Amino acid sequence: MRILAFESSCDETSAAVVTKTHDGFKIESNIVASQIDIHRLYGGVVPEIASRAHVEAISKITYEALRVAGVSLSEIDLVAVTANPGLIGALLVGVNFAKAISAANKIPLVAVDHIKGHIAAAYLLEGDKPTPPFVALAASGGHTSIYKVLDYTTPTVIGSTRDDAIGESFDKIGRMIGIPYPAGRGFDELSREGFIRATEDEVNFYKNYKKSAAYQDSDMTLPSPALTGDTFDLSFSGLKTAAINLLHKYEQRGEPIDRALFAARYTYEAVEAVAKKISLALDKNPGCDLVVSGGVAANSHLRARLAEIASKRKVKIFIPPISLCGDNAAMIAAAGYYEYAAGRLADSSLNASALDSL
Numbered sequence: 001m002r003i004l005a006f007e008s009s010c011d012e013t014s015a016a017v018v019t020k021t022h023d024g025f026k027i028e029s030n031i032v033a034s035q036i037d038i039h040r041l042y043g044g045v046v047p048e049i050a051s052r053a054h055v056e057a058i059s060k061i062t063y064e065a066l067r068v069a070g071v072s073l074s075e076i077d078l079v080a081v082t083a084n085p086g087l088i089g090a091l092l093v094g095v096n097f098a099k100a101i102s103a104a105n106k107i108p109l110v111a112v113d114h115i116k117g118h119i120a121a122a123y124l125l126e127g128d129k130p131t132p133p134f135v136a137l138a139a140s141g142g143h144t145s146i147y148k149v150l151d152y153t154t155p156t157v158i159g160s161t162r163d164d165a166i167g168e169s170f171d172k173i174g175r176m177i178g179i180p181y182p183a184g185r186g187f188d189e190l191s192r193e194g195f196i197r198a199t200e201d202e203v204n205f206y207k208n209y210k211k212s213a214a215y216q217d218s219d220m221t222l223p224s225p226a227l228t229g230d231t232f233d234l235s236f237s238g239l240k241t242a243a244i245n246l247l248h249k250y251e252q253r254g255e256p257i258d259r260a261l262f263a264a265r266y267t268y269e270a271v272e273a274v275a276k277k278i279s280l281a282l283d284k285n286p287g288c289d290l291v292v293s294g295g296v297a298a299n300s301h302l303r304a305r306l307a308e309i310a311s312k313r314k315v316k317i318f319i320p321p322i323s324l325c326g327d328n329a330a331m332i333a334a335a336g337y338y339e340y341a342a343g344r345l346a347d348s349s350l351n352a353s354a355l356d357s358l
């Protein structure tokens with residue numbers, strides 16, 4: 001089965017052609033047109049500008065996805081599209097385009113939840129793939145949630161942030177220390193510099209960080225976003241507010257803050273909190289492997305820390321390559337295949353929704 005998929009929930013317009021084979025998926029093309037350069041001017045995504053940019057890009061990238069895959073629309077068996085959650089105007093562009101392609105070419109249509117898509121990026125891995133039930137983390141600009149994935153189409157939330165998402169917090173705090181939007185990757189690199197400097201260790205810098213003088217520095221103390229107790233929930237707003245106050249304190253004193261050491265401290269608290277809740281989720285769900293997904297799954301410190309947790313528990317960990325962590329249509333194709341296999345076809349009444357459905 002050959003799937004043409006679309007993703008337009010935020011600031012990336014993407015179209016992909018993915019074939020379901022007997023032992024997995026083959027990505028024939030996965031074109032991502034990023035709007036980052038446009039939104040960077042404003043320090044974040046401007047919804048109306050995002051919708052217009054999707055309208056401008058979607059036809060071009062669809063032709064490109066078909067051209068790279070070397071197929072025509074007559075060779076497509078299924079159309080899949082992200083229908084929620086996300087920016088409503090942005091989602092509507094993909095949904096209406098997909099509906100038009102499906103209707104005009106009489107190709108079945110499926111609607112995909114964006115987060116199911118992120119988790120499904122792990123099914124695109126070559127070789128060993130996750131099989132439900134498993135525990136999944138979706139960490140992105142809008143989500144920080146932990147799921148128990150019962151079967152290919154049923155992730156159920158077992159924990160999530162009660163306020164800000166981890167990616168959003170990296171973007172906001174990153175902006176305050178001069179990292180351009182989206183700050184996640186720059187934050188990752190700056191933290192690495194901070195960890196290495198704090199520990200003078202280029203290999204085990206994360207592991208040794210807690211023992212360093214920089215970690216003990218009471219001026220740099222930040223709270224953990226992990227809620228106490230047996231809950232899997234997190235809260236990033238306290239960490240974010242404390243970080244903003246810390247930056248203001250330095251500003252008022254007229255002292256420049258060490259950006260790298262600050263970024264390392266912030267990353268450490270964010271990653272340790274997620275690590276704590278993922279450990280709890282794995283302990284409470286014996287026999288479950290771990291999938292790590294979403295744009296923040298690209299974070300090198302988070303990847304390494306969660307790999308360590310999984311290995312300690314002899315649990316398999318599946319993390320998509322960085323190119324499939326951020327928003328892309330190939331992951332929507334994989335999730336769409338399972339919606340189709342479960343008989344959940346959409347029709348011309350399909351509408352987009354900004355809301356979470358999980």
Ligand code: KG4
Nearest residue numbers: 140141142167182184295296298299326327
């Ligand atoms: O999944 P995604 O592409 O879009 C949403 O669904 O939100 O995630 C984007 C988020 C942004 O907040 C971005 O800063 C973050 O992922 N991100 C990272 C890294 N690369 C991207 N965060 C931390 N470390 C990274 N290396």
Ligand code: ZN
Nearest residue numbers: 140295326327
């Ligand atoms: Zn996403």
